[in-house]
Structure formats: structure tokens, C-alpha cells
Amino acid sequence: MIRTLKVSAQLLSYLSIACWSVTAVAAKVDFEKEIAPILEMNCVSCHSGDEPEADFNLTTKELTMDSGSGEGLVPGDPDSSSIYTLAILERTDDMLMPPLRTGGPLTKPQTELLRAWIAEGADWPASRTLVAKPKPPGLFVSVDDFELVLKIHKKIVEQAEKEAGEPKDYQNKIPATQVDYRMVAVPGGEFLMGSPDGEELRHDDEGPQTKVEVDPFWIGKYEVTWDEYEPFMITQVDRRKDGGRIDYDGAKHTMVDAVSQPTPPYTEMSFGMGQRGYPAISMTQHAANKYCQWLSAQTGHFYRLPTEAEWEYACRAGTNTAYSFGDDPELLKQYAWFYDNANEKYQKVGLKKPNPWGLHDMHGNVMEWTADQYVPDYFKKLAELGKNPYVKPTTLYARTARGGGWDDDPDRLRSAARRGSDASWKIQDPQLPKSVWYHTNATQLGFRIVRPVEIPSPEEMYFYWNSARDVY
Incomplete structure (x- = not known):
């Protein structure tokens, strides 16, 4: 009886962990809290306005989807979305977004968030227009300390x-x-x-x-x-x-x-x-x-x-x-x-x-x-x-x-x-x-x-x- 109870407790523990994992995986990426800051602090300053760099405009979802011959953003398909594929290029690649001269590349956690967000369908409210924002002090770890x-x-x-x-x-x-x-x-x-x-x-x-x-x-x-x-x-x-x-x-x-x-x-x-x-x-x-x-x-x-x-x-x-x-x-x-x-x-x-x-x-x-x-x-x-x-x-x-x-x-x-x-x-x-x-x-x-x-x-x-x- 005691052995059965121990097994049951262990099974409940496994089930609890499994349920937590499913919940964690199911949590969707929050555009406003997790994606917008990445784009506004790293990309929008160059990719906005009447003459955005490389004709790639990231201020709204519609403009982003239209950029890159219609492949700037392909909801559900990160590997076809330039907003993601350009962010994971080699750091010395001329096409890297953002480039070295403006503080690129993005960190691995940032690119993983982008990928997950696009894979989930790229939720982006139609009323939300992105605006370039400065990076907060200390965002980079500097040896000049x-x-x-x-x-x-x-x-x-x-x-x-x-x-x-x-x-x-x-x-x-x-x-x-x-x-x-x-x-x-x-x-x-x-x-x-x-x-x-x-x-x-x-x-x-x-x-x-x-x-x-x-x-x-x-x-x-x-x-x-x-x-x-x-x-x-x-x-x-x-x-x-x-x-x-x-x-x-x-x-x-x-x-x-x-x-x-x-x-x-x-x-x-x-x-x-x-x-x-x-x-x-x-x-x-x-x-x-x-x-x-x-x-x-x-x-x-x-x-x-x-x-x-x-x-x-x-x-x-x-x-x-x-x-x-x-x-x-x-x-x-x-x-x-x-x-x-x-x-x-x-x-x-x-x-x-x-x-x-x-x-x-x-x-x-x-x-x-x-x-x-x-x-x-x-x-x-x-x-x-x-x-x-x-x-x-x-x-x-x-x-x-x-x-x-x-x-x-x-x-x-x-x-x-x-x-x-x-x-x-x-x-x-x-x-x-x-x-x-x-x-x-x-x-x-x-x-x-x-x-x-x-x-x-x-x-x-x-x-x-x-x-x-x-x-x-």
C-alpha cells in the first residue's frame, strides 16, 4: 500500500511537470512587451519614413508584409520572413539586420522570440504603428567599464x-x-x-x-x-x-x-x-x-x-x-x-x-x-x-x-x-x-x-x- 502511494505521488509529480511544460509551450509571445521593443530599438530607425533603407518599412504589419517583395513578414512561416532571416545572418554579412554599425546583431534570445512570434501567426494589432526608440543605457555589456x-x-x-x-x-x-x-x-x-x-x-x-x-x-x-x-x-x-x-x-x-x-x-x-x-x-x-x-x-x-x-x-x-x-x-x-x-x-x-x-x-x-x-x-x-x-x-x-x-x-x-x-x-x-x-x-x-x-x-x-x- 505504501509502495503504491509512493508511485502515485511520483506519477502526480511527473504529471504536474508535464502540465506545466504544456502550459509554458502554449504561452504566446506578447507582441507589445516582447516584439515591439526589439523592432523599435533596433530596426525602425532605419526602416521607416518615406525612404526606408532597402525599401523595407517596419512601422506597421501591413507595410512589413509588403516589404521584401511580399516576404518581409509571412505569418506562420519564419523561414520565409525576411524580418527573421536577415536577423540571423553572419555578423559580417552586409545584409544583416540590424547591421554592426547600428549595434547588431540581435541576441539569440531576441531572434528566437521573433521566430516563435512569426510561427504563431505574427499577432500584430492593426492599430499599432511602431516608432523608433533609443536603447536604454547598459543594454550592451561593455569592456569600457x-x-x-x-x-x-x-x-x-x-x-x-x-x-x-x-x-x-x-x-x-x-x-x-x-x-x-x-x-x-x-x-x-x-x-x-x-x-x-x-x-x-x-x-x-x-x-x-x-x-x-x-x-x-x-x-x-x-x-x-x-x-x-x-x-x-x-x-x-x-x-x-x-x-x-x-x-x-x-x-x-x-x-x-x-x-x-x-x-x-x-x-x-x-x-x-x-x-x-x-x-x-x-x-x-x-x-x-x-x-x-x-x-x-x-x-x-x-x-x-x-x-x-x-x-x-x-x-x-x-x-x-x-x-x-x-x-x-x-x-x-x-x-x-x-x-x-x-x-x-x-x-x-x-x-x-x-x-x-x-x-x-x-x-x-x-x-x-x-x-x-x-x-x-x-x-x-x-x-x-x-x-x-x-x-x-x-x-x-x-x-x-x-x-x-x-x-x-x-x-x-x-x-x-x-x-x-x-x-x-x-x-x-x-x-x-x-x-x-x-x-x-x-x-x-x-x-x-x-x-x-x-x-x-x-x-x-x-x-x-x-x-x-x-x-x-
Whole structure:
């Protein structure tokens, strides 16, 4: 009797498992929760509108079925449906959907969901139109993470131990390209930041003037040029939209290879204004930050964008006048490229007179990224920020740029002049979502690099290099 009961209990257990399995198999794929997100975040940005890529429109069920000579979607037959068969091609196949350049291929679970959904009859409400949506941050597992920053930090600390001594100007080569760049040692100190109420051409976001103290640092003698930046921007490597290498292999690639780098630009980024010796332009702050990380990983020196305070301190170079050479805008042509003399384009770096600390083009040529969030009441916050003030960014827009550019009037070139970035700087970008790497409409925008004497913590390094990554 006991043995019979045991057998019966065991049989009931098997039956329960079998019933659960049948129920699990019978559960239909939920279009709204499981299929729509795959298509909207990976495919619809290219396959929508009046001229969808390859005439393949995925916004409605009817249009999808009509695409691909009527084989875009064949309900009940995944192997005849291009929406599925193109998604399972080899990752290097030109027909892969989505392609490598836009973050493809889909994961295996995603393609299995597509297959199951089509096999079940491709339930898709007639009233549902798909709209392109950005992928949420962290969707990809990236090797450009905090662990990478720890490795770079270790290299920087070890390098600093070898180079102990008083900071001095230096010229260095980028190891990957052997291109020269020059850094100027800036002593720490106090200065009066902002402009006085009576300064001609003054803007409301430049005061009240406040005494600020900064630690010693090095700053680029020139704006970063295309010679330095383009090898970082153009790599001939297949990358996801986040800039990670598709083929990354920790066994054969270095930590420099692990740093995210830009995807190929969708237009020629100098816009015909010149490259060799000219300032690099139109990069997002994220791109500028990643260049700093890329350079740091190679050299063992920590580079980042200057803070607003560091930038103005270096620009003023001990002066308290509207410009580093005085108050007379008539002298600008000796020191800066701007609307009156730039001939509607940027010019080679270093052709104009430097400021008292030997820095060129702090006024004009291209406006320069700083690390700070742009806030109109910046000077009201300085008291609470203390020494080495830095307004840590919390949103993508606006971030601060300084110095004015080749198409600006003299008021924008003053030492205290400030400007906030804007989404319109990438309005011509045809991609959806917009590129994280390019501000195609900001042809006056560039940057120069800073290296603080005091090495920050790994956590601080990570924030500087990634503050504009997860908010796009």
C-alpha cells in the first residue's frame, strides 16, 4: 500500500511537470512587451519614413508584409520572413539586420522570440504603428567599464612615481600615432573669476565676480588638432553605436583597444575647412571625454577636459581685464580668429599671439568644451563648491563651452564669456537616435586637454570620462 502511494505521488509529480511544460509551450509571445521593443530599438530607425533603407518599412504589419517583395513578414512561416532571416545572418554579412554599425546583431534570445512570434501567426494589432526608440543605457555589456578605469588608474599612478618632481612644460608623442602634443604647466593659485558689472559687452551669467582657488595643472598649449584627434575618430574597426569594438578579445587586445571610440562619421567632419594643423571640431562632450581616456590609457598621464574655473584661470593668465591682452577689442586680430578676420572658417592653431602663459587661441578659433554642467547661476554656487569648483553634470544639456569661435563677435571671446551646449548642435544628424559622437551643426566647437598634478581616484576618473555617456 505504501509502495503504491509512493508511485502515485511520483506519477502526480511527473504529471504536474508535464502540465506545466504544456502550459509554458502554449504561452504566446506578447507582441507589445516582447516584439515591439526589439523592432523599435533596433530596426525602425532605419526602416521607416518615406525612404526606408532597402525599401523595407517596419512601422506597421501591413507595410512589413509588403516589404521584401511580399516576404518581409509571412505569418506562420519564419523561414520565409525576411524580418527573421536577415536577423540571423553572419555578423559580417552586409545584409544583416540590424547591421554592426547600428549595434547588431540581435541576441539569440531576441531572434528566437521573433521566430516563435512569426510561427504563431505574427499577432500584430492593426492599430499599432511602431516608432523608433533609443536603447536604454547598459543594454550592451561593455569592456569600457570601471574595471578598465582601475587598470588605467594603476598605470597612471605607476607612471607618476617615475616622474616625481616639479611640474614643467613638456612635449609628448601619442604612442599609437607618434603625433606630437604640447602641455604647459600652470601654477595653482587664486583669481577673481567672472566679469565686473561695468565690463563692456558683459553677459548676465558672468557674475558676480568671485574669488576662486585652483590646484596646479597642465593644459594643452593648443587646441586639440585633427592630427591628434582623427586617428581616434577613424579606426577602420567595426563598432557598436556605443563605440565598443565588435571583435574585442581580451587575449589579444590592449586596454587602449577597450576604450570606446567613435563610430564612423556620416559626413566629412572638417567640412572642407582644413585638417593638418587645424583644430578638430564638432565632437560631442562624450567624444572629447573618451579621447581623454584613450590618450590617458596610452601615456600613463590622466587627461580630461578643464573645469570652467581651470579654463578661465588659464585664459586670464594672471590678468583681470576683458581679454588676456587688455580691454581693447581692436587688438583682437593679433590674438584671435573671429568673425572679422577668420574668412568664415577656422584657422591653423598657434598662428596668433599667445596669452601671457604661452597658450594660443584661448580667444577665438574654436570655442572649447569644459567639464561642467552649464548653469546660469554658476557664480551663486561657487561659495558652496569651494576650492577647485566643478559643477558635476546631471543632464546632457547644457554643458559649458568657453572662448568663442571663428564666427563669433568680440563679446563671445572675452575671458569670462560662457555658453551652454544645445540639442540643436546635432539637428542635421540623420540617425535616430542621434549619434553620441557628433555635433554636426557645431562647427565652431573643439576642445583642449588638462592634466591635473594631483591624480584623482578611480571613481573620479570614471565620472570625468563617462559623464556624458548614459544620458544620451
